[in-house]
Amino acid sequence: MTNAELTATTPASISTPLRIPSPATPYQGDIARYWDGEARPVNLRLGDVDGLYHHHYGIGEVDSSALGDTGDGASEKKLISELHRLESAQAEFLLSHLGDIKREDTLLDAGCGRGGSMVMAHQRFGCNVEGVTLSAKQADFANGRARELGMQDHVRARVCNMLSTPFETGSAAASWNNESSMYVDLHDLFAEHSRVLEVGGRYVTITGCWNPRYGQPSKWVSQINAHFECNIHSRREYLRAMADNRLVPQAIIDLTPDTLPYWELRATSSLVTGIEEAFMNSYRDGSFQYLLIAADRV
Ligand SMILES: C[S@@+](CC[C@H](N)C(=O)[O-])C[C@H]1O[C@@H](n2cnc3c(N)ncnc32)[C@H](O)[C@@H]1O
Numbered sequence: 001m002t003n004a005e006l007t008a009t010t011p012a013s014i015s016t017p018l019r020i021p022s023p024a025t026p027y028q029g030d031i032a033r034y035w036d037g038e039a040r041p042v043n044l045r046l047g048d049v050d051g052l053y054h055h056h057y058g059i060g061e062v063d064s065s066a067l068g069d070t071g072d073g074a075s076e077k078k079l080i081s082e083l084h085r086l087e088s089a090q091a092e093f094l095l096s097h098l099g100d101i102k103r104e105d106t107l108l109d110a111g112c113g114r115g116g117s118m119v120m121a122h123q124r125f126g127c128n129v130e131g132v133t134l135s136a137k138q139a140d141f142a143n144g145r146a147r148e149l150g151m152q153d154h155v156r157a158r159v160c161n162m163l164s165t166p167f168e169t170g171s172a173a174a175s176w177n178n179e180s181s182m183y184v185d186l187h188d189l190f191a192e193h194s195r196v197l198e199v200g201g202r203y204v205t206i207t208g209c210w211n212p213r214y215g216q217p218s219k220w221v222s223q224i225n226a227h228f229e230c231n232i233h234s235r236r237e238y239l240r241a242m243a244d245n246r247l248v249p250q251a252i253i254d255l256t257p258d259t260l261p262y263w264e265l266r267a268t269s270s271l272v273t274g275i276e277e278a279f280m281n282s283y284r285d286g287s288f289q290y291l292l293i294a295a296d297r298v
């Protein structure tokens with residue numbers, strides 16, 4: 001039985017696949033293990049603020065009036081809420097580029113993590129949202145949250161490779177990758193989005209990519225790759241792979257200046273993970289960019 005058959009036969013009411021499909025490659029097995037074992041306070045404590053659990057970064061100005069004085073427990077709590085607000089603002093920004101989504105539409109979240117963006121998409125559009133992740137722990141978590149929110153008939157995560165999904169050709173009105181495209185070959189990824197999207201459908205990604213104007217990936221970019229076991233692509237690769245797969249960019253937005261305040265604030269918190277300097281240095285030296293690309297499936 002293929003991965004697709006395994007997951008496609010899972011009834012909507014059952015959150016965990018009957019049998020977890022084997023990873024397509026040893027690398028995917030590594031990534032599944034990585035996310036199964038992930039429990040960083042910087043993600044769980046931010047998610048606990050309002051029950052939206054994200055594995056992406058934030059954008060927008062820091063509201064210094066919301067932070068209070070530094071140094072005590074109350075201030076730390078405010079700082080965590082502020083970081084979380086910026087991460088949710090990032091997801092809202094992505095969703096605002098999906099176009100005119102109807103209640104009856106289906107969206108695909110490729111690399112859905114713990115499902116924060118899926119919940120937000122359903123709340124915003126009232127539509128169905130299908131998510132895929134390599135991690136059974138993440139899929140269980142996302143489905144558990146959907147159940148707690150009474151959204152289980154509309155929001156569902158599966159353990160599935162985003163390069164080979166069980167979704168029908170042309171079945172999705174829109175699809176996205178929120179900081180999940182650096183784990184896959186972009187030609188394979190965009191071929192699958194292009195297949196699943198209806199003609200006229202919208203694809204959106206928010207991603208970190210290395211800047212061809214810098215020359216090659218900087219040492220900071222290499223450090224980020226090693227930290228997350230990912231493989232950051234260049235901006236040029238994104239545009240080339242989209243062009244090769246009938247995805248025509250409508251908006252390319254450089255979010256680098258908008259994400260720096262998030263990193264500067266995060267670097268002052270007790271929840272630092274050690275990767276903050278690499279992000280700030282690479283954004284500042286121009287070797288790395290935080291981009292949104294919205295493209296139409298033609
Ligand atoms: C950094 S997290 C982003 C999670 C989510 N998009 C968010 O914004 O919170 C990366 C996600 O990509 C998923 N991923 C990586 N490679 C994948 C693949 N080949 N198929 C499905 N999911 C994959 C991981 O399992 C993880 O959930």
Ligand SMILES: CC(C)=CCC/C(C)=C/COP(=O)(O)OP(=O)(O)O
Nearest residue numbers: 040042043054055056179207208228
């Ligand atoms: C922009 C780039 C290059 C992203 C790489 C993918 C990634 C690991 C995103 C954040 O996940 P997370 O929220 O689990 O990370 P952290 O624990 O650092 O908050």
Ligand SMILES: [Mg+2]
Nearest residue numbers: 042043055056
């Ligand atoms: Mg995080």
